[in-house]
Amino acid sequence: MILVLRALGVGDLATAVPALRGLRAAFPDRTLALAVPAWLIPLVELIGGIDQIVPTDGLASREWGIDPPHWAVNLHGQGPQSHRLLLGARPQRLVAFACAPADHHDGPAWDADEHEVHRWCRLLAWYDIPADPTDLGLRRPSPHRVPVGVTIVHPGAKVMGKRWAPGRFATVARELTRLGHRVVVTGSTAERDLAERVARQAGLPGDRVLAGRGDLAELAALVAHGRLVVSADTGVAHLATAYETPSVVLFGPVSPRRWGPPPDRPWHRTLWSEELTGRVGTDQRADRRADWQWVRPALAAIDIDQVLVAADEADRAGQARGAVTTK
Structure with missing residues (x-):
């Protein structure tokens, strides 16, 4: 399993789509699990390629409830809280930005001025996983429940x-x-x-x-x-x-x-x-x-x-x- 954390909002999840697609392509035979708040599940379903959703609601006070993943990927932030949260899932490897307080040095340095899309693509590139920053599209839902052309x-x-x-x-x-x-x-x-x-x-x-x-x-x-x-x-x-x-x-x-x-x-x-x-x-x-x-x-x-x-x-x-x- 590849466990990915992105427990934020709509825009945050949308900007992580290229990185998620890169992970899907890099690990076609592994379960790709995405940890997000439950209210974002409808949007996750429009991304495609996600095999399992792990709701993060209340996660800080409970166990992950999953088998230890092969990789845990931090698309949430620079740490240390998010790093430690993912380490609690007992992954074989943590993919994340370098963070001394979390004792994680295997990753690139954080750049506060970087575009959010390129940030996560650069993180994966450090671990030899290509991701296309232009791959931002989502599946187009049926318009049958909404007005069209507004x-x-x-x-x-x-x-x-x-x-x-x-x-x-x-x-x-x-x-x-x-x-x-x-x-x-x-x-x-x-x-x-x-x-x-x-x-x-x-x-x-x-x-x-x-x-x-x-x-x-x-x-x-x-x-x-x-x-x-x-x-x-x-x-x-x-x-x-x-x-x-x-x-x-x-x-x-x-x-x-x-x-x-x-x-x-x-x-x-x-x-x-x-x-x-x-x-x-x-x-x-x-x-x-x-x-x-x-x-x-x-x-x-x-x-x-x-x-x-x-x-x-x-x-x-x-x-x-x-x-x-x-x-």
């Missing part, structure tokens, strides 16, 4: 510092609707109030709020068969990359050089104000105070017109490829 506005993000102002998302949604887009607003169950607020300010009917409805597989289907995604730097943006759905991604505290879509795809647009990234505080100009209570200056510097221009460019590039459904 433009997805996703105002939420688990990290509050990555959120753009709700009022600005609402203005973008309203203007895209005026331009002929069928806009829906998505988010997690916890973000439903935020999504309803954005939809209400945008003048959208209540049935356009899809936040908290359906599971992760339905969100993937919505993106896979969508026209355009406008979001913060969060999981839904990585689904747009996986399905090559045109997107506009707003970056704040983290550079798109570390988490953005491949730069050679003109149907993806990233917006980022690098010179303001390191500043602390909020910018409340031209917006209500409540809208900006969590927003960092790098995000505040991105204005509505920039987003609309980027959305038009991404939409046109997607239609030129013939990959966008608008009806």
Whole structure:
């Protein structure tokens, strides 16, 4: 067995797909087991090649419950906690970044500025396992449970510092609707109030709020068969990359050089104000105070017109490829 740990979120799992495919190709006859939170299982099923899922819920306080693996691969972080967790499975070999506190020296050095996709491919290359960083695609789910050809506005993000102002998302949604887009607003169950607020300010009917409805597989289907995604730097943006759905991604505290879509795809647009990234505080100009209570200056510097221009460019590039459904 090859045991792989990636117990994080949607974007984290999506950026690990090339490494997972590399492991699958390197060990075609061994069971490939992926340790992830149970809520990510619908997304794991869209990757393909995973033989066994090991839920990580509560794992820190219990045994792994599996036979000792041939290799344990840490695609979770640089350690030492994740290294020690995998060593608890008693693997023959740990594949991971070097970490002195975990007494693991057989691995490359961590590079904090490296793109997340390339990071894990480089880790495997150290152990003579090739992985293709462009192999980001996911299986395309059936659209039978979701509307097809919609433009997805996703105002939420688990990290509050990555959120753009709700009022600005609402203005973008309203203007895209005026331009002929069928806009829906998505988010997690916890973000439903935020999504309803954005939809209400945008003048959208209540049935356009899809936040908290359906599971992760339905969100993937919505993106896979969508026209355009406008979001913060969060999981839904990585689904747009996986399905090559045109997107506009707003970056704040983290550079798109570390988490953005491949730069050679003109149907993806990233917006980022690098010179303001390191500043602390909020910018409340031209917006209500409540809208900006969590927003960092790098995000505040991105204005509505920039987003609309980027959305038009991404939409046109997607239609030129013939990959966008608008009806």
